[in-house]
Amino acid sequence: MFHFLALCAVGAEPILSNELKLLGFKPEKRLPGRVFFTSVQSEPEVVSIMRANFYLRTADRIYLVLKEFTADNFDTLYDTVAAVEWQRFFSKDSKITVDKVRTFKSRLSSEHAVQKAVHKGICTALCSAWKMDVLPETGREYTVRIYIEHNRAYLLLDLSGEPLHRRGYRLSGGAAPMQETLAAVLLQCMQWKRKLPLHDAFCGSGTIPIEAVWYAHNIPPGIGRSFAFEHFACYTDKKAQKLIEEERLRGAAGIRTDCVVRVSGSDNDPDAVRLAQTNAERACMLAGKALQRIGRDNRIPRPEFIESDFSDLAAPYPEGVLLSNPPYGDRLGDEADAAALYEKMTAIPQDFQNWRLGFITDKPAFADIFLRSGVTLKKHPIKSGNLDTCLYIYGL
Structure with a gap:
C-alpha cells in the first residue's frame, strides 16, 4: 500500500x-x-x-x-x-x-x-x-x-510535473483565466449531471463548458499530457511503460460518445468567444486522437459558444444549470463596475426560472445585492489561488 x-x-x-x-x-x-x-x-x-x-x-x-x-x-x-x-x-x-x-x-x-x-x-x-x-x-x-x-x-x-490543471488543450487563458481544476470543483459543487443543460453566461476562455464536456463524456483529464513520474528511473523499463500505456488506452476506451450533452457558453467579448471556440476545438480533438488510437472514429460534440450579453439571454430549456465566473472587479474592470454588473444580474433568476444558478466571486457585496432583491443564496467558500472566493448557489 x-x-x-x-x-x-x-x-x-x-x-x-x-x-x-x-x-x-x-x-x-x-x-x-x-x-x-x-x-x-x-x-x-x-x-x-x-x-x-x-x-x-x-x-x-x-x-x-x-x-x-x-x-x-x-x-x-x-x-x-x-x-x-x-x-x-x-x-x-x-x-x-x-x-x-x-x-x-x-x-x-x-x-x-x-x-x-x-x-x-x-x-x-x-x-x-x-x-x-x-x-x-x-x-x-x-x-x-x-x-x-x-x-x-x-x-x-x-509525481505530476506540470500542475494538473494544465490539461493540454488551452493555448491561452485570456485576461483572467479560471483553472481547469477549479472549474471541475464548481461543477461538482453544483451537482451537475450530463442529462441537464449547462450554460456559462461569462464564458471567457471557455473553461467551465469544456470541463463539463470532458466530464459528461468521461474523458480523462490527463488524456492529452504526460507526467513527471513517467521519467523516473524505476518506471522507464518496458514493463512499467506498458502498464502506463495500458492505462491510457483503458481511459480512451471509457470515453462515452453515446450520450446527449447540451453545454454552451456566451460572452459579450467576441475575442473571448473565439478563444473559447479554439480551446474547445483543441480539447475535443485531443479526445478524438485518443479514440483513434483504439480504432474508434467517434467525434466528441463541441460546446456551443455565442457572442451575447448576459442580459439578452433567455433560458433555452425548461431546466438546467447556469454556472459562471463573472468579472470580480480586480483584474477585469473595477469594483464599481462589478457592483453595477451584480445589480443587473439580479434579473437572472427570473430569466432562468427552474434553473440552478451558481456564481463564483470574491466580493461579499454580491450576496448582499441579491439578498436586497429578495433572492437568498447558499455560500460555498473556495480559495481560488490567492483570492478568497465563494461560490454562491441559487436553487439547490
Whole structure:
C-alpha cells in the first residue's frame, strides 16, 4: 500500500475525497488544500500513480509520501532524508529542486535552513550511491517538497510535473483565466449531471463548458499530457511503460460518445468567444486522437459558444444549470463596475426560472445585492489561488 498526497483548492477537500473514493483510493486525512490517501493494495505502484494523475479532475498536483517522521532537530531531518533510496527515482544527471518548504508550529522554523538540509541530504545519498563527489544536475528537473507541522514532517516527491490543471488543450487563458481544476470543483459543487443543460453566461476562455464536456463524456483529464513520474528511473523499463500505456488506452476506451450533452457558453467579448471556440476545438480533438488510437472514429460534440450579453439571454430549456465566473472587479474592470454588473444580474433568476444558478466571486457585496432583491443564496467558500472566493448557489 502506497501513501500519496493530493493538493486542491481550499474548500474542495470533500469533493476531492469523494473523487478518490470513486477511483478506488482510500482518503485518510484532510487538511486545508490537501488530502492524504492510499492506493489499492492489489495494483502495482506505477498503476496507482498513473490513475491518480490521469483521472483526478479536482486535484492540482499529486505527491508520493516518501517519509512521515518526527523532525524536531536538523540532525534527524538530514539523516532521514539521506536514508531514502533516491537513486530509485533519479538518474545521474537529474536536477533536484526542493521547490517548497512549509513549517508550522515546529522547532525547525527556518524554511530556508530546512530547504538546504533537505537538498544536502538528497545530494549526499545520491553521491554515495553512485560513487560521485558532485552531482552534475544537467538533466531533467524533479521537485521535492517538505511540510513540517507540529514537528511532524512529510517528505514529498512530485509525481505530476506540470500542475494538473494544465490539461493540454488551452493555448491561452485570456485576461483572467479560471483553472481547469477549479472549474471541475464548481461543477461538482453544483451537482451537475450530463442529462441537464449547462450554460456559462461569462464564458471567457471557455473553461467551465469544456470541463463539463470532458466530464459528461468521461474523458480523462490527463488524456492529452504526460507526467513527471513517467521519467523516473524505476518506471522507464518496458514493463512499467506498458502498464502506463495500458492505462491510457483503458481511459480512451471509457470515453462515452453515446450520450446527449447540451453545454454552451456566451460572452459579450467576441475575442473571448473565439478563444473559447479554439480551446474547445483543441480539447475535443485531443479526445478524438485518443479514440483513434483504439480504432474508434467517434467525434466528441463541441460546446456551443455565442457572442451575447448576459442580459439578452433567455433560458433555452425548461431546466438546467447556469454556472459562471463573472468579472470580480480586480483584474477585469473595477469594483464599481462589478457592483453595477451584480445589480443587473439580479434579473437572472427570473430569466432562468427552474434553473440552478451558481456564481463564483470574491466580493461579499454580491450576496448582499441579491439578498436586497429578495433572492437568498447558499455560500460555498473556495480559495481560488490567492483570492478568497465563494461560490454562491441559487436553487439547490
